[in-house]
Amino acid sequence: MAAEGPITSGAYILHHLTYLQLDLKTWKIVENSQNFWVLNIDSVFFSVVLGLLFVFLFWPVARRASSGVPKGWQNFVEVCTEFVDGQVKDAFHQKSKFVAPMALLIFFWVLFMNIMDLLPVDSLPTAAEAMGIGHLRILPSSDPNVTLSMSLTVFLLCFWYSFYCKGFKLVAKEALFHPFGKWLMPVNFVLKVVEELSKPLSLGLRLFGNMYAGEVIFILLAALTLRYSAPAHIAPITATAFFVFAALALVTVGLVAYGKGAWLRAWLPLLILPAVIAAGSIFGFLPAIGGGAYFQILFATGWGIFHWLIIGLQAYIFMVLTVAYLSMAAEHH
Amino acid sequence: MSLNATLIAQLIVFLILVWFTMKFIWPPIVKTMDERAKRIAEGLEAADRARKELAEADTRAADEVKKARAEAAAIIERANQQGAQIVDKARADALLEAARQKAAAQADIENMAHRARSELRGQVATLAVQGAEKILGREVDAGAHKALLDELVAGI
Numbered sequence: 305m306a307a308e309g310p311i312t313s314g315a316y317i318l319h320h321l322t323y324l325q326l327d328l329k330t331w332k333i334v335e336n337s338q339n340f341w342v343l344n345i346d347s348v349f350f351s352v353v354l355g356l357l358f359v360f361l362f363w364p365v366a367r368r369a370s371s372g373v374p375k376g377w378q379n380f381v382e383v384c385t386e387f388v389d390g391q392v393k394d395a396f397h398q399k400s401k402f403v404a405p406m407a408l409l410i411f412f413w414v415l416f417m418n419i420m421d422l423l424p425v426d427s428l429p430t431a432a433e434a435m436g437i438g439h440l441r442i443l444p445s446s447d448p449n450v451t452l453s454m455s456l457t458v459f460l461l462c463f464w465y466s467f468y469c470k471g472f473k474l475v476a477k478e479a480l481f482h483p484f485g486k487w488l489m490p491v492n493f494v495l496k497v498v499e500e501l502s503k504p505l506s507l508g509l510r511l512f513g514n515m516y517a518g519e520v521i522f523i524l525l526a527a528l529t530l531r532y533s534a535p536a537h538i539a540p541i542t543a544t545a546f547f548v549f550a551a552l553a554l555v556t557v558g559l560v561a562y563g564k565g566a567w568l569r570a571w572l573p574l575l576i577l578p579a580v581i582a583a584g585s586i587f588g589f590l591p592a593i594g595g596g597a598y599f600q601i602l603f604a605t606g607w608g609i610f611h612w613l614i615i616g617l618q619a620y621i622f623m624v625l626t627v628a629y630l631s632m633a634a635e636h637h
Numbered sequence: 638m639s640l641n642a643t644l645i646a647q648l649i650v651f652l653i654l655v656w657f658t659m660k661f662i663w664p665p666i667v668k669t670m671d672e673r674a675k676r677i678a679e680g681l682e683a684a685d686r687a688r689k690e691l692a693e694a695d696t697r698a699a700d701e702v703k704k705a706r707a708e709a710a711a712i713i714e715r716a717n718q719q720g721a722q723i724v725d726k727a728r729a730d731a732l733l734e735a736a737r738q739k740a741a742a743q744a745d746i747e748n749m750a751h752r753a754r755s756e757l758r759g760q761v762a763t764l765a766v767q768g769a770e771k772i773l774g775r776e777v778d779a780g781a782h783k784a785l786l787d788e789l790v791a792g793i
Contacts, residue, residue, distance in 0.1 A: 328642055337641075344643040351647060355654045359662070366665040371672035385666045405663035406655045413654065449640055453647035457655075 313527040320425060320523045322439040323347065323447070324432075335439070344447055351444040354416040358409065384408070391624060396631040398469065402461075403630055410454065411623040417445040418515055418615035422608050425522045445618075446515040448508065455508030458626050462503070462633035469634040503629050507622065514618045518611050522604055529600040762790050 323344040327334045334342060365381040374382055388411055392404040420443045432440040444450045466475050479496040480489050765786065 325641075338639055340641050342641040342643075343646060344641065347643055348646050348650070352650055355650060358654070359657060362658075362662045362666070366662045369665050369669035371669050371676055374673070381666060382670055385663070386670065389667065402655065402659050404667075405659040408663060409654050409658040447643065449643035450647050452640070453644045454651050456644070457648060457651050 316527045317520075317523050319439065320429065320526075321441070321520075323441050324437060324439045333438075344441075344449060346439075346441050347444045347447040347450050350420060350442055351413075351417060351450055354420070354444070355413055357416055358412045362408075362412075384412070388623070392627050395624065395627045396634075398631070398634045400630075403627060407623045407627050410626055411619050414445060414454075414511065414622050415615065415619035417443065417450070418619055420444065421446070421515060421518050421522065421611060421615065424604070425519075425526045443515060443519050445511055446519045448512045451512040451515075452504070452508035454622070455504040455511075458507060458629060459500070459504035462629050463500075465630055466633040507625055507629070511618050511622050514614055518607075518614055521607055522611075525603040525607060526600055529603070758790050762786050765789055 322336060324346040325334045325337055326332070326343045326345050327337060327339065328341040328343055329339075361377075362381055365378045369378060385408060388408045389404055392407050396403055423442060428442045429440040441447065470478075480486070480492055482492055483495070484492055
């Protein structure tokens with residue numbers, strides 16, 4: 305919301321979908337550049353921060369791990385590690401030092417990146433605007449550069465791994481004589497290339513597509529209520545309110561996941577708050593924030609709760625498919 | 638959707654993170670978990686062993702108790718027998734002693750009776766001689782009538 309005065313929905317949405325870009329040739333901040341030598345600072349920044357978050361969550365445990373009675377955070381880390389290890393052992397039958405750690409990293413990194421989607425669409429960009437940064441996309445996994453860089457790495461690893469495990473002869477044989485026999489060698493090869501290229505592309509684009517769609521829906525929900533909402537200078541308050549509510553939703557989901565008995569206690573505030581919000585927006589006795597904000601909170605919370613499913617699922621799928629592709633690369637068919 | 642240099646930057650970031658995880662995060666955690674699994678397995682095994690040993694000790698103790706009880710019973714039995722034997726022996730001894738004392742007493746009595754009798758016999762002879770002296774008014778020569786007197790004494 306850079307411009308003063310009324311904003312159109314289109315401008316609002318476009319604003320939210322614009323990266324903070326740095327032209328690597330001129331070292332200037334650019335907007336919507338189509339050049340290759342441009343860096344999406346926001347994507348890189350947030351993905352690095354979230355990668356460091358993973359490191360700082362797991363590294364202390366790894367350093368101070370004791371084989372005695374585990375407690376607290378170490379328990380959680382070990383449960384996660386065991387979960388990933390189980391997944392990898394199910395799908396991947398070779399001995400490898402990097403597959404399981406990579407799966408762990410992918411799962412949590414992607415998960416953390418996806419969770420960024422739950423932050424209110426206006427919160428961080430508004431804060432950035434206050435610091436003089438015009439555009440900010442906080443969801444790295446809706447940047448195809450991010451997702452494709454991961455899937456490309458996986459693809460290269462697969463490529464190397466298939467040669468490493470099977471040898472050049474077997475790889476060549478599979479590429480040339482499968483599935484149609486030696487008389488259709490070129491067709492076989494083309495098919496193989498398409499098959500292999502489709503893996504990283506689908507892997508990266510699946511995550512990108514899901515998260516992009518989720519993000520756009522959040523932005524649309526915000527835009528939908530925008531015109532009924534308070535003027536731009538109120539936006540930080542809206543954002544804060546939404547942030548509080550999203551945090552509440554987060555806690556709720558955690559509590560529901562934590563124990564069956566806790567679900568009622570967990571849902572109670574969620575049931576009361578929408579009622580207060582609805583009443584507030586209808587009767588106007590909570591006028592300070594602007595009616596639209598309440599609806600945004602309501603809608604975005606609903607979508608956010610559902611979106612948890614996608615967030616977790618996409619992280620899980622990315623991890624499992626990575627392991628599966630590497631396994632396919634290593635094994636004879 | 639536009640691909641740009643972010644792709645390369647992210648590739649590097651991803652590789653660094655994978656390397657770090659592979660080097661510093663994954664191995665210690667997995668090692669710890671394996672160690673713990675081993676320790677738990679050892680603990681369970683030790684518990685099993687202890688339980689088995691305890692059961693063994695129990696049966697051994699029960700055996701010991703049984704054996705001790707049997708031994709005690711044997712000892713009591715033996716003691717009873719011994720007691721009975723002692724009592725029997727005492728009784729036999731007493732009876733024997735009694736019989737012996739009785740026999741001694743009887744012998745004494747007989748002796749005494751015999752002595753009294755022979756004393757009396759002696760006195761009878763004297764009395765008879767004195768009586769006869771009175772009757773005859775003169776002294777009877779005891780020597781001359783010794784044969785007669787002896788016959789008399791024997792006749793008493």
